[in-house]
Amino acid sequence: MAADDVPLDDKAKRMRDLLSSFYSTDHASATNSSTVSSKYATLDTINTPSFDADQYMNLLVQKSNLETLLQRHVEMAAEIKNLDTDLQMLVYENYNKFISATEAIKRMKNNIVGMEGNMEQLLEKILSVQSRSDGVNTSLFEKREHIEKLHRTRNLLRKVQFIYDLPERLGKCIKSGAYADAVKFYTGAMPIFKAYGDSSFQDCKKASEEAVAIIIKNLQEKLFSDSESIQARAEAVMLLKQLDFPVDSLKEQLFEKLEQSLGDLQLRFDEKSAPAAKSDESAYKESPDHVPAAREVTTRELVEAVRAYRVIFPDSAQQLIKISHDLIAKHFETIENHIKSQISSADLLGMLRLTWEDVLLMDEVLPEACIADVCFEAANHALKQYVASTFSHLSQSITDSLIKVQRQKDTVTEECSLQAVLEASKKAVIQGSMGILLDFRQLLDDSLPLLLRLKDSVVDWVQEGFQDFFRTLYDRFLLLAGKSNFTSQDQSFPEGMQGDKTVAGLVLVLAQLSVFIEQSAIPRITEEIATSFSGGGARGYEYGPAFVPADICRMYRSASEKFLHLYITMKTQKVSVLLKKRFTTPNWIKHKEPREVHMFVDLFLQELEGVLSEVKQILPQGATRKHRRADSNGSTASSRSNPLRDDRMLSRSNTQKARSQLLETHLAKLFKQKMEIFTKVDSTQDSVVTTIVKLCLKSLQEFVRLQTFNRSGFQQIQLDIQFLRFSIKDSVEDEAAVDFLLDEVIVASAERCLDPVPLEPPVLDRLMQAKLEKPKDQTPSAT
Numbered sequence: 196m197a198a199d200d201v202p203l204d205d206k207a208k209r210m211r212d213l214l215s216s217f218y219s220t221d222h223a224s225a226t227n228s229s230t231v232s233s234k235y236a237t238l239d240t241i242n243t244p245s246f247d248a249d250q251y252m253n254l255l256v257q258k259s260n261l262e263t264l265l266q267r268h269v270e271m272a273a274e275i276k277n278l279d280t281d282l283q284m285l286v287y288e289n290y291n292k293f294i295s296a297t298e299a300i301k302r303m304k305n306n307i308v309g310m311e312g313n314m315e316q317l318l319e320k321i322l323s324v325q326s327r328s329d330g331v332n333t334s335l336f337e338k339r340e341h342i343e344k345l346h347r348t349r350n351l352l353r354k355v356q357f358i359y360d361l362p363e364r365l366g367k368c369i370k371s372g373a374y375a376d377a378v379k380f381y382t383g384a385m386p387i388f389k390a391y392g393d394s395s396f397q398d399c400k401k402a403s404e405e406a407v408a409i410i411i412k413n414l415q416e417k418l419f420s421d422s423e424s425i426q427a428r429a430e431a432v433m434l435l436k437q438l439d440f441p442v443d444s445l446k447e448q449l450f451e452k453l454e455q456s457l458g459d460l461q462l463r464f465d466e467k468s469a470p471a472a473k474s475d476e477s478a479y480k481e482s483p484d485h486v487p488a489a490r491e492v493t494t495r496e497l498v499e500a501v502r503a504y505r506v507i508f509p510d511s512a513q514q515l516i517k518i519s520h521d522l523i524a525k526h527f528e529t530i531e532n533h534i535k536s537q538i539s540s541a542d543l544l545g546m547l548r549l550t551w552e553d554v555l556l557m558d559e560v561l562p563e564a565c566i567a568d569v570c571f572e573a574a575n576h577a578l579k580q581y582v583a584s585t586f587s588h589l590s591q592s593i594t595d596s597l598i599k600v601q602r603q604k605d606t607v608t609e610e611c612s613l614q615a616v617l618e619a620s621k622k623a624v625i626q627g628s629m630g631i632l633l634d635f636r637q638l639l640d641d642s643l644p645l646l647l648r649l650k651d652s653v654v655d656w657v658q659e660g661f662q663d664f665f666r667t668l669y670d671r672f673l674l675l676a677g678k679s680n681f682t683s684q685d686q687s688f689p690e691g692m693q694g695d696k697t698v699a700g701l702v703l704v705l706a707q708l709s710v711f712i713e714q715s716a717i718p719r720i721t722e723e724i725a726t727s728f729s730g731g732g733a734r735g736y737e738y739g740p741a742f743v744p745a746d747i748c749r750m751y752r753s754a755s756e757k758f759l760h761l762y763i764t765m766k767t768q769k770v771s772v773l774l775k776k777r778f779t780t781p782n783w784i785k786h787k788e789p790r791e792v793h794m795f796v797d798l799f800l801q802e803l804e805g806v807l808s809e810v811k812q813i814l815p816q817g818a819t820r821k822h823r824r825a826d827s828n829g830s831t832a833s834s835r836s837n838p839l840r841d842d843r844m845l846s847r848s849n850t851q852k853a854r855s856q857l858l859e860t861h862l863a864k865l866f867k868q869k870m871e872i873f874t875k876v877d878s879t880q881d882s883v884v885t886t887i888v889k890l891c892l893k894s895l896q897e898f899v900r901l902q903t904f905n906r907s908g909f910q911q912i913q914l915d916i917q918f919l920r921f922s923i924k925d926s927v928e929d930e931a932a933v934d935f936l937l938d939e940v941i942v943a944s945a946e947r948c949l950d951p952v953p954l955e956p957p958v959l960d961r962l963m964q965a966k967l968e969k970p971k972d973q974t975p976s977a978t
Contacts, residue, residue: 208242358387362402369409377410378434411440419452426496428452429503436507450514453500454521494553497522502560516564519557523566526550527573534581537588540634543581547574547645574645575652578638582656585634586664589627594671596620597701597708613700614812620708624716629723632657636727654728658741661720665712665747669754672705676761699765700809706758707813710878713751717744759878767890770802774891778898786908789954792918792966793911799891800922806887807926810880874929881928888927892936899943909948916940918963 241251259267361384368377381403388400414431417423423431432449436442442449501515530546554570596619635657638646646653721744777795876886899912920937927933945951954962 358396358399365406374434378437381407424496426499429500432507433503498556498560519561519564519566520569523569527577530577534584540637579656582660585631586660590668593623596623617704621711628720632723654730655741657728662742669750676702699762702758702762703809703813706755709751709755713748717748763886766806766887770891771894773798774895774898778902783902783904783908788907789911789914793915796915796919810883814880816880885928896940896943904948906950906952909944909951910954912944913953914962
């Protein structure tokens with residue numbers, strides 16, 4: 196058990212010491228070392244060759260107590276037992292090895308027996324073969340020398356024949372246009388012409404030089420020919436350089452030609468990538484004249500030309516770098532032109548992939564140009580332009596759906612016309628927004644290195660784009676409603692529409708569309724952005740979030756209220772023009788007795804029907820509860836006594852008594868409760884119609900106050916107002932307030948009348964009944 200407690204390193208060390216002591220023969224050195232180290236003996240010297248047992252015991256007794264000595268005794272007994280066991284195992288192992296070695300020596304001795312005789316026989320045979328080989332070499336030496344001499348002569352004659360045939364070969368190459376073979380033949384013969392061209396092969400050299408002159412001339416023509424490809428021109432430059440032609444003198448012309456070739460380079464993908472070329476992308480890819488292959492060949496020619504020029508002109512790196520940068524600029528110039536004409540994300544991805552392939556080709560040839568970085572900068576600008584252009588086209592599509600009302604002024608009151616425009620506009624907003632989000636999502640999901648590097652920027656641009664899109668759309672709404680001057684940089688707004696008179700129905704559509712954007716579109720777009728376009732941060736957090744839905748919602752909430760009030764104002768102003776014409780045209784002092792309801796009442800009701808038709812298409816119904824007279828918080832009668840309800844006043848024919856009665860009504864007004872006429876306008880049918888009616892009646896009251904009436908004029912106003920009261924009572928929400936305003940008109944006309952005697956009730960009823968029985972087709976038109 197004690198042996199197991201000894202660490203493996205100590206055990207191995209002890210084994211080495213045992214083997215060393217067993218096989219060691221240098222006892223003198225051990226004796227000397229024991230003498231030297233006896234002075235410095237310690238308890239650790241028990242494992243050294245210089246161990247002194249007596250000294251060790253004395254030292255151990257001096258430094259240890261009885262318990263330590265007993266413990267040391269037990270440990271040493273265990274160590275001695277382990278050492279004896281190790282020594283015994285060592286002896287057994289060595290004995291086995293000695294036995295194995297002895298057996299191996301016996302086997303070797305048995306196998307060597309007879310080998311000496313075989314080796315002597317082999318030596319004799321080798322010597323015999325060597326002697327015969329020497330004899331054969333001696334006999335064939337002269338013939339071998341002769342054959343080698345003939346072979347050298349044959350090779351020389353072939354070269355001579357090649358030199359004599361060189362002019363003819365060069366002529367054939369010139370006829371076939373194989374200038375590369377001709378240059379190869381001539382450069383191969385140049386060493387011979389340099390050595391023997393002035394003596395033995397003078398005529399051949401002269402004829403070959405004449406042929407080479409023709410080749411140089413043809414290569415120069417080919418070099419500057421517009422019909423030759425870029426790769427053929429580069430090959431011509433290489434051949435001229437091999438012929439020791441001073442191509443450096445042509446360097447400027449060659450690079451001008453290369454730049455011209457770059458300008459004429461047709462990036463054919465632009466002819467097929469546009470949406471109008473083919474709507475079916477799969478059919479386009481499977482077509483036999485698939486464009487990317489043709490484009491790739493053209494680009495490869497330019498790349499090979501750059502590769503050749505780099506070898507021919509080692510100091511032309513800057514010019515080649517400029518050409519490579521111009522190539523990338525041409526790619527993105529074409530891409531940006533297509534972006535302006537509205538392309539899908541799939542088309543944009545296709546063009547970016549083709550551009551990136553060209554970047555990799557050029558970067559392999561000219562790595563010091565850092566074309567990838569130039570491409571990233573150009574792609575950054577192109578993608579930003581694509582995002583902005585996409586939002587611009589969406590804004591234009593929404594505007595186009597709205598200006599249908601502006602272009603069809605005569606049919607805006609037809610059934611469902613405004614409703615169709617509103618639904619089309621809602622569809623354009625929500626489906627258009629979801630569509631462009633899907634397109635932008637395709638850009639983010641693509642693995643193209645260009646897009647991976649610009650992913651955060653694209654997310655920021657999309658969020659900023661929606662913020663700017665809704666602000667721009669708000670400005671367009673104001674412009675369509677006639678509330679903003681055309682000072683925007685957006686030139687896509689249709690010409691001729693900015694100065695057109697605004698249609699009231701369009702304003703109502705804008706009001707309800709603003710409500711839809713605030714309550715439906717913005718929340719859905721915000722949710723989609725949070726799901727698919729979170730992150731970003733390339734614009735810097737110090738600028739705040741790129742898309743702030745709360746600001747947009749507040750903007751469109753305010754816009755809906757503004758457009759609703761504008762619609763009410765427009766309709767009220769139209770009726771006010773009618774009322775002004777009605778009350779300023781006749782001479783009310785000489786007015787005849789009333790025989791029927793005046794035409795202006797029919798026109799007013801026609802305008803009211805138009806309002807009802809428009810609001811029913813656009814606005815929700817709202818609460819069905821009507822505000823009757825009994826529901827009003829105010830007085831159930833006019834603040835001035837209604838002359839129609841006061842029989843005693845109506846029976847008086849004396850003007851002085853009527854004026855005294857009016858004085859009494861003014862005094863009673865001080866003790867009446869004030870009625871709230873104009874309340875907040877809600878985005879409902881009843882609220883809008885009621886507000887318009889109230890404003891029109893208020894205008895009617897003001898026009899009445901500006902005139903002076905005789906008895907007949909007053910009675911005509913009484914008849915018109917009574918018929919108007921009967922006709923509009925079912926169309927308004929706050930009937931009590933409308934009745935109050937109608938009463939105010941009667942009171943105002945009585946105040947301005949010289950003899951305010953009203954019509955008798957039977958006469959009033961008969962005239963109204965006659966008007967009701969009159970066919971509607973006899974009603975005057977608004978014209």
